[in-house]
């Protein structure tokens with residue numbers, strides 16, 4: 001029994017019960033979510049543990065984790081602002097939006113603000129191409145989508161989240 005199994009025995013059992021034993025590899029995504037819940041990202045050890053549970057190779061599990069922007073292989077900011085820069089969005093100003101957001105936060109793409117609150121990332125299509133600039137915000141166990149954004153609206157959101165982080169600190 002590995003660490004993930006020791007920590008989440010019931011959840012893992014529940015997840016595996018949803019799939020016939022011969023198709024248990026299909027549980028890879030829910031198990032990745034479970035592992036990510038622990039530390040906010042999926043360390044190599046968790047990849048190995050999931051591979052062990054599902055009798056897959058670590059490469060197979062790692063390739064799923066690497067494919068989806070919802071899984072993170074590194075610890076980063078509390079919130080991830082993931083801006084779509086695929087071609088349709090790029091044609092509607094996504095690159096400029098991303099550039100200005102990075103400048104305002106003082107980070108490069110992929111970087112995290114000094115206070116550890118925000119990581120800015122580029123992602124592929126978020127299925128709202130006609131409403132660019134769009135981004136998804138991941139953090140605090142939630143994913144939210146923001147469409148038809150401007151630099152002012154995203155910075156207002158950043159400010160709101162900063163206040164939330166600050167008020168939590170004061171209340172702690």
Ligand code: FES
Nearest residue numbers: 084089126128129
């Ligand atoms: S290309 Fe950006 S949402 Fe589709």
